[in-house]
Amino acid sequence: MAPAAAASAAVSQALRDRDILDAVGTAAAALSLAGSSFIVLCYLFFRELRKFSFKLVFYLAVSDMFCSLFTILGGPSNSFYCFAHDYSAHFFCVASFLWTTTIAFTLHRTVVKHKTDVEEFGSIFHLYVWGTSLATTVLRSIGSDNGRPGTWCWIQQGSMAKVLHLITFYLPLWGAILYNGFTYYEVNRMLNNATRMAVGISDRSNQSDIRADKKAFNRWGYYPLILIGSWAFATINRLYDFANPGHKIFWLSFLDVGFAGLMGLFNSIAYGLNSSVRRAISERLDFCSYPRGLKGASLHCQD
Numbered sequence: 001m002a003p004a005a006a007a008s009a010a011v012s013q014a015l016r017d018r019d020i021l022d023a024v025g026t027a028a029a030a031l032s033l034a035g036s037s038f039i040v041l042c043y044l045f046f047r048e049l050r051k052f053s054f055k056l057v058f059y060l061a062v063s064d065m066f067c068s069l070f071t072i073l074g075g076p077s078n079s080f081y082c083f084a085h086d087y088s089a090h091f092f093c094v095a096s097f098l099w100t101t102t103i104a105f106t107l108h109r110t111v112v113k114h115k116t117d118v119e120e121f122g123s124i125f126h127l128y129v130w131g132t133s134l135a136t137t138v139l140r141s142i143g144s145d146n147g148r149p150g151t152w153c154w155i156q157q158g159s160m161a162k163v164l165h166l167i168t169f170y171l172p173l174w175g176a177i178l179y180n181g182f183t184y185y186e187v188n189r190m191l192n193n194a195t196r197m198a199v200g201i202s203d204r205s206n207q208s209d210i211r212a213d214k215k216a217f218n219r220w221g222y223y224p225l226i227l228i229g230s231w232a233f234a235t236i237n238r239l240y241d242f243a244n245p246g247h248k249i250f251w252l253s254f255l256d257v258g259f260a261g262l263m264g265l266f267n268s269i270a271y272g273l274n275s276s277v278r279r280a281i282s283e284r285l286d287f288c289s290y291p292r293g294l295k296g297a298s299l300h301c302q303d
Contacts, residue, residue: 028261029071035268036064060099064264067092104183136168180224230263
């Protein structure tokens with residue numbers, strides 16, 4: 001009787017943990033969906049934002065938007081929705097951090113190599129991002145049992161499936177983190193060298209321009225940290241699950257689901273809410289104003 005009661009209690013606790021993690025994951029994904037959708041709408045409504053650099057941010061936001069959407073829609077109770085959640089979210093999440101590498105590449109080629117041909121790489125970027133995302137998603141399907149979803153759609157039970165998950169998702173993820181970190185290090189080193197040269201020749205105008213670049217780079221330097229912050233706990237959780245199958249740590253899964261779900265929100269704030277977006281929004285708001293001296297007057301929009 002006692003073993004049966006203990007087993008029943010364990011099952012009840014596992015269900016409660018799943019409900020909590022479902023709620024946390026859904027809430028985090030909803031915030032990311034809202035943030036990425038806002039960036040997409042800004043790109044569609046504000047024509048002045050449709051430059052090549054922000055176009056890459058737009059594709060990043062689209063990837064985050066669909067990654068968050070499929071995370072919200074997925075559920076282990078239905079095999080079809082579990083399949084759609086797992087592989088669709090995998091595809092768009094991989095696409096998300098691959099788009100960050102295209103932004104890093106564009107920054108490095110423009111600032112460090114002083115090239116102005118970055119727009120010529122547009123079609124190559126699409127082939128690289130969507131092609132790699134599709135290839136990793138197809139490879140991950142090998143050895144996965146889609147007909148019998150487990151407790152979590154994104155956790156496969158077989159050792160082969162777990163290895164493929166690490167190879168097809170976390171390997172390109174940390175490759176993107178390393179590439180982005182190296183790229184921003186190169187840009188920072190170049191700006192530091194330019195600053196020392198400007199100080200040496202007492203070129204005040206050049207110093208002010210470089211200081212402006214450095215101020216912008218202080219924000220760019222946080223971009224690689226977004227991927228690390230979003231996926232560090234998930235990586236640890238996957239490695240722990242691989243080494244200790246069947247033994248879950250609730251607080252680690254909590255941090256895993258929460259921070260990974262917020263990646264789209266972090267990206268929308270860091271990449272999307274830049275000075276160009278804020279200026280575009282401010283200019284639109286300036287078209288609508290209340291007539292001075294008329295309290296309670298209706299909102300007046302200039303033609």
